[in-house]
Amino acid sequence: MQTYSHTVITAALIKPARALADGRPNRWPRVRTGALLIGSFLPDLPLILMTVAAIALDIQSGVFRQIQNGPPGAGGGSSLTMRLFDVYFFENPWVIAFHNLFHSPVLLALYLLIGYGLWRRGIRGGDWFFWLAAAAMFHTLLDIPLHTDDGPLLLFPLNWRWRFHSPVSYWDPAHYGREWAAFEHLLDLGLLLYLAGRYRRPARAWLHTRRQAKKTIG
Template identity: 40%
Template sequence: MLPNFATQFVTCCMNTPSHFLMTAALDKALPRVPIVKSAFLLGSVAPDLPLWLLSIAGIVYYRFMLGWSAAATANWMFDHLYFHDPIWIAAHNFLHAPLILLTGIGLVWRTRRNIGSRSRWLFWFLLACGLHATIDIFTHADDGPLLFFPLDWTTRFSSPVSYWDDRYYGREFQQFEIGLNVLLLLYLTTPRIDRFLRRKCRSALRS
């Protein structure tokens, strides 16, 4: 189906943290918005967690219990199960599905401002999942989230850019992503590093 699609398993270890960094930076950039930070940050990575768990379980079963080669294991999981197995499809697409996320946001919309409520927590969790899913839709050539899941189990957006596939600027995108992650890390940590160094300098001067 897709040449070397198993490469996605290697590059996804970078992609999921990228979602976290982008969401954390957005949270920091909007200090006046009453974001529920725990929900927002968890929602940034939650859509990918089922695929991670299925992949780890698949490696244990096919690679170590059945004795398949690493290549055969990866190809079976990402060329077949990812596209055709109902459990894999449902697990991976549930929190990537625009219809499910929009429905959930709609259900909690009226009570989203209630401090300490589950609705408020769910609103920010689902909003972060939606941001994650939107980015994924536009950075997968033909293996992205299902657009109309659970009503349709086949339709995907054909993006001209892939975050991993070299046929669709994957190499260039990975370089961009690494640069973006470095900038986001600096944005998120530089003030803390500065405060840490100031404290150390003051402590050294006092001693």
């Protein structure tokens, strides 16, 4: 699933999550909106950073010019960006570890337990860390059935190879990628309209309060 779709879906679920937590304040930490939103894209952040770095190095080395101006296949083998996705993603231990730091269900379950334990002990930031991990876990659970051979490592760091091989890929046309992309973006559009309607009135009230405050000061 696209990173932005994870954030849109998580944003749409903040209200029911808050209702659940507020209904049982002794069992669940208070919902932290910022933690949920950051956690919604956190699993993808390591790979995004590695991709940006690889592209920058490829631009600096002139590899992209070779690919663009040369014959078919020219420069592809020396492209760090291509090697990142075709080779390092599956074989380089540093890339595997960095990518699965917030993508592994095992590690995320551990983060959830740590956050929950800190909150139960009244330690500051425990609730924030819990909801950060919860959003990242939700991200990962959505990703697992949408990758054919490049999904999260299910038991990392206990196992560095095992992935769920889904018949559906969010990006690969050979595995319903086009159909999924159409559904995903229609879902995004519907949720964005829902969010716009939900926050429209509070936003207007906030702007009205700001204008009244400025008039009072003036």
